[in-house]
Structures are given as C-alpha cells and as structure tokens.
Amino acid sequence: MKRSMRWSKVVVLALVLGFGAGADASACGPVPRPSSGIDARLLLPGNYTIRLVATRGSKAEHEAVGTLWLERTSRGDKSILTGQRPLPDEDLAKIPLFGALTADLRAVGAPVASDDRNAPDPTSTDPVRPGVLVHLVDWDRDYPRGTVVLTVGSLSNLRSEAGWLDGPGIGLWIHEVSERDFSGRWDRWGILSDGEGYFCMRRISP
16 A cells, blocks of 8 residues: 555655656666676666667657556565565566556557556566556676666566566566666566667656
C-alpha cells in the first residue's frame, strides 16, 4: 500500500510540474557511449521524469514523456501477486534498484507488451516482478564494465527466475550523468524489435 500511494503521488507531481519544468526538454539529445563506467550510486531511489525519443523504427521522430519510480532491492522483497521471493543466490549489487515506468511506450515503437502473461508490465510495482529493474552489466562489449542499464517490461526483470533475454522489453543504457540528470540510449532487450533512440531523465523527488 505504501508503494502504491507513493507511486500515485509521483504521477500527480509530474502532471503538475510537467517535464519542461523539471528539466530543459530542448537540451535532451543523443550522447556518445561512455569511455568509463558510470557510478551506479548516483542513480538513487525516488521519482523521475523521463523522455524517450525514437530515432528509428515505426515511430521514428516521435517521443514519449512519463514518470519513473525507483526503490532499492532487498533480501526481504516478496511478490505482491504470487508471494514468491527472489532467487536465494541473487546478487543485489548487480541489481540495486527496481521500479516502474508510466509512459506511452508504443508512441515511440518500443517493443513492450502490456498483455504479456510472462513479462511484467512496465507499470508493475511488484518488487519480484517489477516493471523496471536496474542492472550493472559486464558482458556488453560496446560498453565498459559495470554499465548501468534499466530494463523495462522484460523477462529479465523476473527476480524469482534465471535471467531471460527473449520476449519483449527495452533497455535504457545510461551514458551520461550531470547532477540530477541522466541520459543515454534505449533499444530492444529481447527478441522483439522495432524502435530505438535516446532518452533523458531527471530526479525530481526522493
């Protein structure tokens, strides 16, 4: 209940502020891949505004603006829907945060599926089946070790099962951090593909 109430507050707050009030929307643009790892500790729990712009796919040149909520993962997390707990050997240092994202992702051609029975909906606040999960990635050859990636609506978000890379979902690779602002690239995270592009987000409250 506490998480649901908090999520309702961030939606209202985002509507009041608007993305433009929280950040300079015109300054949002693509940034190059980082040459060194981003400090994951700079990405804190709290409420964010987020803007995704499609540069390729069926909705190229379209954008979506929404809200993102993040919370720390914990050994005591338990699924609201199933009662399941995370895998006992889960490394919380590799997945420090979970959360939920509300935005019209189809407006940018993001390959997510709100009616998928297996992958969580991007808006899910269930800590074991979250809509968003923050990963520290070491296997991507195009990025430095410890790259921060937020997976959205992906089977990789299922903390009670081994990691999956098929199905729907997108990943948000963080390229740059400046005070409360984060920006980078988004693309598919699975076998479904369509849009890809860049994103910007700003932390607006704890």
